[in-house]
Amino acid sequence: MTRTLFIGLIGCTLAASVGWAVAPSYSLSKAAAPRQTQSHLAPPAAPPSACRYSDKTTYFPQGSPTYAVLDTALRLPSGWKPASLVKISAGATLQPSAAKAWRDMRKAAKRAGVTLHAVSAYRSESYQLTVFNRNVRRHGRAHALKFVARPGHSEHQLGLTVDIGYAPGTAVTSEVLVHPKTRNQKVAAWLGARAWRYGWVRSYPKGKVAATCYESEPWHWRYVGPAKAADVRAARVTLRSYLWHLRPQ
Numbered sequence: 001m002t003r004t005l006f007i008g009l010i011g012c013t014l015a016a017s018v019g020w021a022v023a024p025s026y027s028l029s030k031a032a033a034p035r036q037t038q039s040h041l042a043p044p045a046a047p048p049s050a051c052r053y054s055d056k057t058t059y060f061p062q063g064s065p066t067y068a069v070l071d072t073a074l075r076l077p078s079g080w081k082p083a084s085l086v087k088i089s090a091g092a093t094l095q096p097s098a099a100k101a102w103r104d105m106r107k108a109a110k111r112a113g114v115t116l117h118a119v120s121a122y123r124s125e126s127y128q129l130t131v132f133n134r135n136v137r138r139h140g141r142a143h144a145l146k147f148v149a150r151p152g153h154s155e156h157q158l159g160l161t162v163d164i165g166y167a168p169g170t171a172v173t174s175e176v177l178v179h180p181k182t183r184n185q186k187v188a189a190w191l192g193a194r195a196w197r198y199g200w201v202r203s204y205p206k207g208k209v210a211a212t213c214y215e216s217e218p219w220h221w222r223y224v225g226p227a228k229a230a231d232v233r234a235a236r237v238t239l240r241s242y243l244w245h246l247r248p249q
């Protein structure tokens with residue numbers, strides 16, 4: 001179990017059973033908005049495509065990969081990498097916008113007595129290939145396909161995503177973050193309540209595998225900016241569903 005959870009952390013898990021469930025509702029009211037932000041939601045449209053394995057190049061909403069859907073079917077163009085990356089901790093880098101948001105969020109958490117650590121941030125396509133192949137060798141291709149994002153499909157390649165832990169050097173697992181008896185409950189609770197204010201969205205919430213294509217990952221947070229993070233929160237949809245509605249029509 002521990003091994004499987006750690007594999008999920010480094011590769012980001014894939015669900016064994018996937019498929020689109022219900023079209024999300026995009027009705028928003030001012031009362032529902034968590035704070036005064038401008039809604040950027042696109043008009044209601046078709047739901048995201050069903051989760052499946054493919055290698056179609058993803059859409060770049062507003063001409064940028066910042067809001068691109070990356071899932072089991074949609075991937076970045078081959079060899080794509082961020083124009084700029086800055087160090088946020090030993091061995092971890094993010095795009096400058098996400099790096100600043102990470103520092104701001106980390107400071108705010110610290111003031112609340114919560115310590116956040118970046119366990120994994122930017123990953124190149126080649127490194128993701130290494131992670132995937134390692135899991136193929138250890139567990140077989142069928143297993144790897146279920147539990148590890150294939151190269152080009154990882155949100156970590158954007159340089160806008162961080163896996164968050166509670167201490168340096170910890171192999172953070174979902175069990176560590178979500179188990180109510182552990183001291184890391186503070187981390188999960190703080191992130192759930194506050195991360196959106198700094199522009200971060202949890203990509204793979206619990207019980208949403210049909211919509212996200214991935215199992216629950218409490219540690220995996222993607223930066224989309226405070227306005228869009230507020231939109232996602234207010235609309236009560238998954239990030240994948242939200243981003244799908246931003247794609248070029």
Ligand SMILES: [Zn+2]
Binds near residue numbers: 219221
């Ligand atoms: Zn991750």
